[in-house]
Amino acid sequence: MKRNVKILLGAGLLLAVTAGSLLFPAPALAQDISEEYGFDHPGGDYRSFLATDLKDCKRACRLDRRCQAYTFLSRKQECYLKDVINPAGRSLEAITGVKSGYGGGPGGWGNLTEEWGYDRGGNDYSSFDSRGVTDCKRACATDRRCQAYTFLTRSSTCYLKDRAGFPRRTNGAVTGAKGGGGFNPFIGGLTEETGYDRRGDDYSRFFARGLDACKAACRRDSRCRAYSFLQSSGDCYLKNRINSREYNPDAVTGYKE
16 A cells, blocks of 8 residues: 555656646757957847846847847846847947857857958958957858958958958958958968078068968969078078979978979
C-alpha cells in the first residue's frame, strides 16, 4: 500500500513539473550583444518603450528572439528594438548594439583587416565623421551591408562600402575588409629569394614590420611587379618592373609570377 502511494505521489509530482514547464516556458538563450556609444542603427524598429537604463534595454533585446539590434537614447531613456540592422550612423546621445551572429557584433573583429596606407576607391554607401579607425571599423563590423571600409586620418572621415574593391596605396588612409576581403589575385604567386636584390624602378619605399608585411604590400598593389626587403633596416621597396637580381646578403627579393 505504501509503495503504491509513493508511486502515485511521484507521478503527480512529475505531472506538476511538466505542467509548470508548459505554463512557464524557459526564457530564450542569452546572447552576447555589443555596446557602441555614440552610434545608432536608424530604422528597423518594431517596439519602443521607456527603459530604466541601458542594461534594461539590452536585456529586452537579448531575451527577444526577434530582436537583432537595439538603440538606447540616454536622455529620453527610450529603448528601440529592431529586427533589421541598417547602416550605423553617428548619434551623440545614442547607444546601439547588435546580437552576435547578426552583422558582426562582438567577436566579429577578427575577420576585419586593417591596412595602413591603402584605400579601396568607390562602392561607398555611407560616410560620416569618426573619432578614429576603431570607430570606423566598429561601424563596418556591425553593419550587414558593409564589406569594407576606409578611414581618412586627416579629415577623420569614415567610408563604408558594400563591395571590397582592390586596395591601392594612398597616404593618410586606412582600409580593411571583412573575411580578409578576398581581393588577393596573387596569393601563392609571389616568389621569395633570400640574399638577392633587384635594384631600380622603385615607386614606393616604406618601413615594414617584417618580410611578410613587405610581401603583402606588393601582393595587394596592382602596380607592384617586384619587391625588395632589407632585413637590417626593415625598408621595403615596391617596384613596377622586374629587373635582374644581384647578390645582397641583407636583402630578400621576389616578383609576381
